[in-house]
Amino acid sequence: MSSQYLTRKVIGELLAFTTRTLVFWYILAVFIEMVLPGFVSSHLNLDMFLWSAIIAALFSLLIDPSSLFPKQSA
Amino acid sequence: MRHLQPVWIVKAIIFCVPLVIVAWLTVDYLSIFGNLSITYNFSGESARVKEFTPAGRALDREQNLRTGETYQRIVGEPVYMNVTVPRSYDDVSVTLDYQNDGQPYTEFGLVTSEEPLSVRLQSLDIGIINQAINEGWSQIESDGVTLLQRQSEFESVADFVDQTPEDQGIGVYRYRLSYRYTDSSYVASPQKQVIDRVLRGGHEFWTYIDKETLHAEFDLTDINRDFNEDPISIQVYRVNTIIHEELLPDDGDALASAVATDRGTLTVDLAGLEAGLYRIVVNVDDDILISQIRTDQERFVARDKVFLVNNSEYAEAVAGLDTGPTTLYLQGTELMMQTDHTSGLQVPTIAGEPLHIDKLHVPYWWESQDEVEPLFRELITPKNDLLVRTSGLIAFSEDAFFDADYQIEQISGSTALEDLDYIIFKEYTAPVADRGGYLQTIPLSLDGVVGDRKELKFILSAPGIERNGHEIKVREVKFDFHRADLWTKLKSRFGGSS
Numbered sequence: 361m362s363s364q365y366l367t368r369k370v371i372g373e374l375l376a377f378t379t380r381t382l383v384f385w386y387i388l389a390v391f392i393e394m395v396l397p398g399f400v401s402s403h404l405n406l407d408m409f410l411w412s413a414i415i416a417a418l419f420s421l422l423i424d425p426s427s428l429f430p431k432q433s434a
Numbered sequence: 435m436r437h438l439q440p441v442w443i444v445k446a447i448i449f450c451v452p453l454v455i456v457a458w459l460t461v462d463y464l465s466i467f468g469n470l471s472i473t474y475n476f477s478g479e480s481a482r483v484k485e486f487t488p489a490g491r492a493l494d495r496e497q498n499l500r501t502g503e504t505y506q507r508i509v510g511e512p513v514y515m516n517v518t519v520p521r522s523y524d525d526v527s528v529t530l531d532y533q534n535d536g537q538p539y540t541e542f543g544l545v546t547s548e549e550p551l552s553v554r555l556q557s558l559d560i561g562i563i564n565q566a567i568n569e570g571w572s573q574i575e576s577d578g579v580t581l582l583q584r585q586s587e588f589e590s591v592a593d594f595v596d597q598t599p600e601d602q603g604i605g606v607y608r609y610r611l612s613y614r615y616t617d618s619s620y621v622a623s624p625q626k627q628v629i630d631r632v633l634r635g636g637h638e639f640w641t642y643i644d645k646e647t648l649h650a651e652f653d654l655t656d657i658n659r660d661f662n663e664d665p666i667s668i669q670v671y672r673v674n675t676i677i678h679e680e681l682l683p684d685d686g687d688a689l690a691s692a693v694a695t696d697r698g699t700l701t702v703d704l705a706g707l708e709a710g711l712y713r714i715v716v717n718v719d720d721d722i723l724i725s726q727i728r729t730d731q732e733r734f735v736a737r738d739k740v741f742l743v744n745n746s747e748y749a750e751a752v753a754g755l756d757t758g759p760t761t762l763y764l765q766g767t768e769l770m771m772q773t774d775h776t777s778g779l780q781v782p783t784i785a786g787e788p789l790h791i792d793k794l795h796v797p798y799w800w801e802s803q804d805e806v807e808p809l810f811r812e813l814i815t816p817k818n819d820l821l822v823r824t825s826g827l828i829a830f831s832e833d834a835f836f837d838a839d840y841q842i843e844q845i846s847g848s849t850a851l852e853d854l855d856y857i858i859f860k861e862y863t864a865p866v867a868d869r870g871g872y873l874q875t876i877p878l879s880l881d882g883v884v885g886d887r888k889e890l891k892f893i894l895s896a897p898g899i900e901r902n903g904h905e906i907k908v909r910e911v912k913f914d915f916h917r918a919d920l921w922t923k924l925k926s927r928f929g930g931s932s
């Protein structure tokens with residue numbers, strides 16, 4: 361395996377992980393905001409989480425499509 | 435031992451960054467360190483801060499498409515800003531980032547009670563003081579009191595207060611200087627004066643005595659409409675010093691029972707006082723009515739505020755209440771009136787000019803258009819139940835009026851700098867220039883705010899802004915709330931020691 365291929369795999373994996381993390385925190389933040397209004401939104405824009413996740417997902421797909429949706433082994 | 439792969443370290447960092455942010459938000463939300471900071475820049479909706487209302491006085495949120503700057507313009511007054519906080523706090527510092535298009539007098543504060551309306555205002559932007567500072571007037575400060583002099587004549591604030599010049603223009607702001615008033619033509623009258631108008635809440639009275647006993651009797655009633663204790667204190671001031679105080683504890687009813695209690699009479703009787711002006715301050719909350727005042731003084735006036743009660747709304751609380759019209763004699767050039775009950779909707783007249791009060795809880799403003807100000811104007815309130823606020827003296831009879839401010843001008847939006855040689859003020863610092871606008875920080879205590887102090891209503895008051903076509907463009911408001919930190923709270927709750 362070439363080092364270029366490895367680098368793409370690593371960056372793709374990190375971007376995919378960032379996407380999942382941001383989606384997780386976005387859902388959690390929306391839930392917290394419903395229970396405690398203003399907890400997050402008084403300081404941070406909730407949409408920022410979502411847009412960051414979308415951008416990370418797009419880059420992830422661009423660099424290594426298999427990282428975001430890995431093939432399940434039998 | 436296996437080495438951690440660098441990829442996993444990066445993943446751990448990526449996951450922990452939001453965790454740190456959530457920890458920071460939790461500390462902020464729970465006020466673990468006793469602080470909460472909220473910033474609102476009018477770029478969109480906020481869960482905690484609502485934009486200025488009502489519509490019409492405050493325009494819709496706007497954005498400068500070239501710079502991206504967002505703001506809200508204020509073109510009428512007063513305007514209100516509602517803020518919701520998760521905890522109750524002891525005080526708040528509000529920093530406003532704004533541009534001022536010529537509005538000479540602006541204050542910002544807090545609504546401490548909606549009914550009856552009670553506000554706590556602090557200075558935001560007092561144009562005439564800024565102008566004097568910018569023109570290089572000499573500035574002396576002592577004990578929070580600042581003296582500005584066009585020509586540097588006095589070396590200290592105390593010297594100025596002791597030898598106030600009588601032939602030069604003096605502007606005062608949030609400072610009492612009128613005690614130097616003397617009247618060589620005054621002769622004490624043997625007749626008693628009875629003020630049989632019922633007044634609600636705290637009031638300040640000014641009286642002038644010369645070779646006579648200072649004697650005033652205050653009949654008091656506790657109407658117990660709010661959940662609180664209602665202690666009564668009457669203080670007598672000479673200059674800025676308390677020379678006498680009368681106290682009465684609460685009647686024992688701290689509930690909102692609406693059962694009125696006659697609290698009897700508090701009497702101020704002081705002989706052998708030097709001639710001059712005295713202030714009698716009745717320190718009470720809005721549960722206390724002053725049912726009648728009897729005084730030996732011929733000259734006896736209220737200062738800045740009168741809350742008239744004589745209305746059927748209070749008929750149960752005060753036996754034999756006279757609900758007839760009231761005539762007041764006012765010195766102020768601006769006037770605010772408000773009622774909180776349907777029976778208080780009416781058309782008062784100020785110097786014959788009608789002012790239609792047809793909505794509840796709404797402050798109605800009147801401003802003099804006269805080029806030459808009369809000594810006083812008649813205000814007739816047909817139904818009473820009115821909170822009347824002005825800047826100046828208010829007499830209940832023509833004979834009782836006296837112009838204690840004859841050499842001194844209370845600074846307002848219409849004060850001209852060329853008429854003044856001195857300005858003495860306190861509780862004001864000129865705003866700091868910033869990005870083509872100004873930054874001003876206003877400290878406000880939340881003590882005494884009715885309710886749980888989680889739903890706060892801030893007020894921006896800019897008298898004359900609509901009539902003069904001025905506007906204030908507010909770009910950002912930052913609230914820094916403070917209270918005891920969580921550890922101190924826990925210690926005080928459970929009585930533990932460290």
